[in-house]
Amino acid sequence: MSQSTSGALPPAAQAAGLAVAEGATRTSRRPNRWYRPQNVVGRVILWVLVVLFSLLFLYPFVWLLAASLKPKGQVFDNKLIPETLKLSNYAEVWNQLPLLHWMGNSILIAFLAATLVAFSSSLVAFGFAYFTFPGRTFLFGLVLATMMLPGAVTLIPQYLIWKNLGFLGTNVPLWGANLFGSAFYIFLQRQFFLGLPKELFEAARVDGASYFGLFRRIAMPLAIPSFIIVFLFEFQASWNNLQAGLIYLNAGTVDDFTVPLGIAYSMTKYAPGNGGQGDYQYVMVAALLVTLPMLVLFAFGQRYFIEGVATQGRKG
Known part of the structure; x- marks a missing residue:
């Protein structure tokens, strides 16, 4: 009876039935994940842990x-x-501290640093991903090897370079080095470019596109998620960079400070041992206000951040 019924089905229906059956088999064979509990007790425990960790971070x-x-x-x-x-x-914090100047300086420096390092790293990463040349693997290994160097090793040479160029006391050293890319960001974006189909670039080359045209017209539009990830990472790193401000901006005026350096200056200003009155409430207001741009930035970039991470995960 079952054989006659199966034989009466059209070929398309039989193929669809086989596809559904194969999908069900794959689903049944899919391993259970430890972070996806199947019972009510496990889900309750998971939600309790999520709430506790959320409260811990908040x-x-x-x-x-x-x-x-x-x-x-x-x-x-x-x-x-x-x-x-x-x-x-x-309301009083604006009269006590030049907070607008500090935030403006930090926004300008962080934007320049993030934009320059994202673009320069993308360009280098595309070269390593697309071009095949002798010694490419060795050269890429050297680029990654620079991540092994501690920051203290390059701190004095970089300072001497900027001093000889006459940029001490300016914000140029805080974003100028990003013109030459970053090893970590080059690695990150190279992995993204390797996942792009090479047929797109080959077809563009047949149509007469230049190498830079391949990068500008094909690679970059498809790599927007990874570009935004790099931008967010570097913007946050530059926004919180206290060390660079201490080294290069101390020769300038207080209005030239960045946000981290300004808050550190405020803690010293209001310290009772230095003639202050202990008005630390203004420091807390400043610290809270300078946190808000980071929250807004990550809120707007969250979709691209998740998309980029998911894309990298599918390639893994």
Whole structure:
């Protein structure tokens, strides 16, 4: 009976049935993941762990928010609900500190650093991914080997270079070195470019496209997720770079400081031992306000970030 019924089905229906059966077999054979519990108890435990870790990571931000709303003398009482709310801290901080100058300097430096390193690393990565030449593997290995060098090894040579060029006291050293790419970002974007179909580039070459045209018209539009990932990483790293500001900007004025250097200066300014009055609530307000651009940046770039990571995972 079953044989006659199966024989009465059209060939397309039989093929569809076989495809469904094969899909069900693959699904049944799919291994269970430890982070995907199948029962209710496991899911409850997973959600409890997620909530606990979320609270753990949110605690510093909540503490900072509470400290920014407290009057002097209560900033470090570790209470998440202030006994006395002082909203005027957010208005007074602009008179106490040149926060707008610091944020403007940091935004400019971080944007230049992130844009330059993303573009230069993409260009080098495309060369390693597309071109085949003698010694390519060895040269790429040398590029990756630069990641093994501690920052302290290159700190003094870089300082001497910028000093001889006359850029001490300016923000050029904070973004100028990014003109030459970064080994980690080159590696990251090379892996992305290797996943692009070579037929696209071969067809473009037949149509007369130049090598730079391949990069500009084909590689870069397809590599937007990886470009944005590099941009986000470098923007965040540059925004929080206190060491470079201490080394190269101390010769300038206070208005030339970046956000990390400005907050460090504020802690010293309000320290009672240095003649300050202990007005650390203004430091907390400044620290909270300079955190907001990072949150906004990652909120807008989250879709591209997840897309880029997922694409890299499919290639692995």
